[in-house]
Structure formats: structure tokens, C-alpha cells
Amino acid sequence: MNVRRMTEEDIVTAASLEKACFSRPWSENTLRESFLDPHYVFFAAEDEDGTMVGYTGMIVVLDEADVANVAVFPECRRKGAGNALVLAMLAYARENSITRLVLEVRVSNAPAIALYEKHGFTKIGLRKGYYEDPTEDAGIYGVEVC
Ligand SMILES: CC(C)(COP(=O)(O)OP(=O)(O)OC[C@H]1O[C@@H](n2cnc3c(N)ncnc32)[C@H](O)[C@@H]1OP(=O)(O)O)[C@@H](O)C(=O)NCCC(=O)NCCS
Secondary structure: OEEEEOOHHHHHHHHHHHHHHOOOOOOHHHHHHHHHOOOEEEEEEEOOOOOEEEEEEEEEEOOEEEEEEEEEOHHHOOOOHHHHHHHHHHHHHHHOOOOEEEEEEEOOOHHHHHHHHHOOOEEEEEEEEEEOOOOEEEEEEEEEOO
């Protein structure tokens, strides 16, 4: 699995990933606005054929980054893309003096929680009723980057 910085040409695929993965997907416009915002950093995961199978984005504020989304097409899961995307964010953080990554995740999202915990994230809080469609609490997870 190869991970690279996302380009503007990848935004259409990122929008498809959003639709395939989330009940309240980011639109292509939202993705484009975020992509053009210098505080955001996006990565794309591609398979051995160079086909984009996943993406992630985080917003950097001073020395902390908030992971907005990690998404892999359903048919491409369990092949290491999620893993590679989280590793890319951690490497970027290390190289750019970001000391902590934080994120929200649905409390029922066992695959994502397992992925984050595998990379050292621990639960640091709970946001009651944070998600809609369906309404659900968000676990807040964070990891110190070292
Ligand atoms: C979460 C997600 C990104 C994982 O992507 P993936 O490419 O399947 O992940 P990987 O193959 O790299 O797996 C890495 C680790 O994640 C965890 N994991 C992934 N899928 C899992 C599952 N179905 N059940 C349990 N753990 C799982 C495991 O710890 C796994 O490590 P292992 O292979 O050593 O067991 C993917 O399931 C996804 O896109 N889900 C929908 C979108 C989403 O919920 N994103 C997170 C929003 S906060």
C-alpha cells in the first residue's frame, strides 16, 4: 500500500469515499475548500495498480492536529490502507513539530477504534450526541507524537 499527499485531482475520488463510508459525507465542495485551506493536510492511499482506495485529512492548529476523516472503500478494507494512512499522519506530525493528534469517532465504530488504538491513541473524552444519522456519542481519542 502506497501513501502520498493528495492532489486536487483526487478530490472527486475523496468525495466518492465520503459517500461510500459516511451517513453525513463531506461534499466535493467542502473537500475542495478544505483542500485549499493551508491548515489542512490530506493523504491518499493507493493499491499496487496506483488506484486510490482511501484518504485521510487532518487540520493542523499550532502544535496539534485534528484528524477529520479516515476512509477506505468497503471492498478495499483489511488490506492495510487504514494502517498506512494513520502512519502517514503520524510521520507528518513528527516531521512538522506536531505534538498531538486528536480525533472523534463513533463509540460503536469498532474497526476504526481498533485501528487508532493500534497506533497508540487512547480515549481522552466523550462528546454526548455528537453524531447524527444516527445520533450517537463520539469518543475523543488522542495520541502524543514522539
Ligand atoms: C476504519 C477503516 C479506515 C480501516 O481501514 P482498513 O484499510 O480496513 O484498515 P487496515 O486494513 O489497515 O487495518 C488496520 C487495523 O485496523 C483495525 N481494523 C480494521 N478493520 C477492522 C475490523 N473490521 N474489525 C476490527 N478491527 C479492524 C485492526 O486493528 C487492523 O489491524 P490488523 O490488520 O493488524 O488487525 C475502514 O474500516 C473504514 O474506512 N471505515 C469506514 C469509515 C470510518 O469509519 N472511518 C473512521 C472515522 S473516525
